[in-house]
Amino acid sequence: MDHVTLTEIPRLYTGIAEWAACSIYILMLKKRYSGIFMGILMGATLIVQCLVQELAGHFSENFWLLGMFLAIGLMLLYFYFSCEITWINAGYYCIRAFILAEFAASLEWQLYYYAVESTENLSLWLGVAVLAATYTMVYAGIFFLERKHMYLSQEKTTVKELIFVIAIGATVFFVSNLSFVYANTPFSSQITREIFNIRTLVDLSGLTILYAYHILRREMQAKYDLDAMRNILQSQYTLYRKSGESIDIVNRKYHDLKHQIAVLRAEEDSAKRLAFLDEMESEIKMYEAQNKTGNSVVDTILTGKSITCQKHNIELTCVVDGKLLNFMHVMDICTLFGNSLDNAIECEIQIEEQEKRLIHVEVVSKKDFIVLRFENYFEGDLEIEDNLPATTKLNKDFHGYGIKSIKYTAKKYGGWVTINKKGNWFELNVVIPSPKE
Template sequence: MTNVIPDIPRIYTALAEWMACLIYISLLKKRLTGWKLITFSVCTLFIQSIFLVITRDLPIVFWIPCMIMAIGMMLFFIFFSCDITIFEAGYFSVRAFVAAELIASLEWQVHFFFWNAEKATLPMELLLLFAIYGVAFLFIWFLEKRQVPIDGKLNIRQHELWSTVVIGAAVFAISNLSFITTRTPFSGQYAQEIFNIRTLVDLGGFAILYAYHIQLNELRVRHELKAVQNILQNQFVQYQQSKESIEMINFKYHDLKNQIIALKAEKDADKRNEFLTKMENDIKLYEAQNKTGNHVLDTLLTSKNMNCMKNGITLTCVADGTLLNFMDVVDICTIFGNALDNAIEYEQKIADKEKRLLHVSVFAQKGFLMIRIENYFEGELKLEGDLPVTTKKDTFNHGYGLKSIRYAVQKYGGVVSVDQKDHWFELKILIPLKNEKSDL
């Protein structure tokens, strides 16, 4: 780079890159916390500073490789501090690098405007440094805080990462072109002009990446909403199909009852009478089960119970279905359909069929509707936010069952919680009852 124009001190660049990483680390889901994070952060700042300082006087041919290594250290810092994927770490590393370039360039341009690099006193230089870095990075933190999900994850995919890398590389190349050569149509000739190009290009690059980030957020929300809506619709369709099937079964059972009555009227052997009596009792038992007082819940429980029987799962239920009468049919299907599907899917993985247990309870307590769905659980419950982490490999297209349950429950001012007690996974739903019967 030219010796006429003083470049940003490497220690300033290291501090800007470190602070930019901290901005995103503070917003993402942490892997390290407390003193571990503080110690790791201080060590990273020391290593970044030493690396940039000792590579300051290397020939220009080593400039790009050194900058790639600097970004690699930022990637390492973010990835090992946060519980995110390598694609997400790469995505935020590029954004942090462009933000660091912008703030460092802005501070040094203001510095060069008021003083030359040789004339500024150390106290004034540090005051300007911390003032601009502090205000600028705080502003970026407020901007980013609004756009990072609560769980701190964006599910960045490979093509989204590469799009960000290309934008970041283009911004860095154009903003620093004048420091390599002034013999291009995009280079500046004078110091202030070169500083303006670098700062404004970095500002434009940061704005482009921020706009791209907002777009990714909107696409993620649309995808999640579409997935939830599909789950809602699928559960309702399943309910309708189950209702039709169970109505046909009930019709067949009604015919069978009439046949049994006719057979019993004949003069048959005692054993045959006993057999027919047993058949009639079995039918009565079938009629008695899943009669909760809510036909939607009855249909769902009967359908899911048939699935349980096929897979050797014992489903028990104690439910007052009349408490659900104020809820929409689709919401009942969403809550119980998804919860039971998740539980049944898990229970199928348990080798010991004696332990394949599932229990549903619906009751009123102190003015609230309580829905509790429990299933036998082996292993350790891992939460992402307040919901369990999906066990599917494709996290982008899975994990929306419980989100759709929470979406349906929140319509009625309710809350959803999950917990693990001993070897039981427990899903609890609490919804306030309005003028409904409740136990005091």
């Protein structure tokens, strides 16, 4: 058996391994396309990947790195144009897929070498059988191992994290292929079995390191998200407490005004003064009835937000049956109403024409569900990304945590959140099953 022939993995097998590794991750990520078009894209990429590898096989030894970079570049493009991810995230998964492909191809060819050495049979069918069995086992195992650790929404990969992954990938690739470039080193070998063992075990170690790093990133991101949402919950509850104290003071002032009006009515005065007093009394009655929803927490939040809306000339209308929410925890009510109204108010402040600054809040019972609807008028284009309105802020790190906390709270009670836009109206719906008696 020819040592050189049996230690070099066929380019076609490498191309298939690289395509399959990318495809496994793409199946678990959010894709740009679906159906027939996605199938055509995957099939075309398989053909091109194999052709690139075959072409690289004809390069001289001085240009073998160029062939490798061409293959990796095609994998990068495959990720970016198949999935809704950034270039940084595409690079992150490209490196992970590249090391996975190196491991799968190395393991398959090592098993094939063992089978040939045992049977002394170089038949094509033996190679195809080993390839199919090995690739199926490796990629199916990776799919079931990785799918529960994949991001369901846009992933936040930093440049530093990408550089770290590239460094790991480059180190693994160099060490695993060292025997093919420099045979006379303490870390390389000229013996075929040792070459296979070094290459396969180093690739497996690199794959394990990248997988562990990915899980660590997920846990750190989950902790970061949880801390951010906890801070939002606490801030909303703090605002509720402060609003309650301020509103108590305002209520006392209005109570004093009612007694003053009663005294003034007993005095002789002009019709104009009486009309003015009638107007004051009407406003007081309107204020007293404005946020009497049947839930003291909802009343406090709506009253506090009403004062904010008046300050910015925003018209806030409410049709709220607060008694429907009496079963909910105080902090959860603060989260739903506080975050929803804060986002709406922030949007309305940016509208120049004050008569278009409109917010509507509704809490109603529909069949066996309680529906909380928050609507506000907006101008310009509004894009929905990952069921979140796209942000125009320069600092995007904290974008979406308000709505994430709303979704978390709704899920806590077995409910869900939907976001829609109808014309120039943004609509946030929170649907929660009615509690059983």
